[in-house]
Amino acid sequence: MHGDAPIDRARIAALIPHQGDMCLWDEVLAWDAQTIRLRAMRHRDPAHPLRSGGRLRAVHLCEYGAQAMAVHGGLLAAAGGGCAAPGVLVALRGVQLRRARIDDLPGDLVCEARQLVASAASQQYGFRITHAGELLAEGRAAVVLQPQADVP
Incomplete structure (x- = not known):
């Protein structure tokens, strides 16, 4: 895994297009070239945007x-000296939800996401989200990456 210290919300927000309250993750706990592990605490907030x-x-x-995919990308x-291309979520597959709601969970949410396929045009990840060791959701998500304009 990269780095010794967790990555905070401010650094996460600098990496993804989701800003303000729509930046859902609070901390990157660990990551490497294929995986990322994140933590969120604000799912109990009555003002949560979703x-x-x-x-x-x-x-x-x-x-x-x-969003875990976006943070990992x-x-x-950034590790390669660049910026991630913006992406559009185009598919969710094999999604299984184990609860109806999550605002009543007292502890943190933890996500583990793994890059399954990556190219210059698209990415696919598998994700699992847990609370206190209980599996809440799992599935796969696919993103089509948008070409970035050349900067003169």
Whole structure:
């Protein structure tokens, strides 16, 4: 894994397009060329941007998984001296949700994501999100990367 210290929310926000409250991850716990492990604490926040009807539903864990991909891509690009290309989520596959909601969970959410396929045009990751060792969600997500304009 890269680095000795966790990566904080400010550094995460510098790596991904999701800003403010829509930056869902609070900390990168560990990462390497194929995997990333992150932690989130704000799923209990009544002002969470994905809440509706006073609840944060488990289906939103798919967004947490997709953002884990974005953070990992940003870290890989930064390690290579560049910036990650912006991506568009195009598919979710094999998603299994084990709960209806997550705003009532007292502890942190932890995501482990693994890069399955990567090219200059697209990426696919598998993700698993847990709470206190309990599996909440798992699945695969695919992103099509957008070409970056050349900077003169």
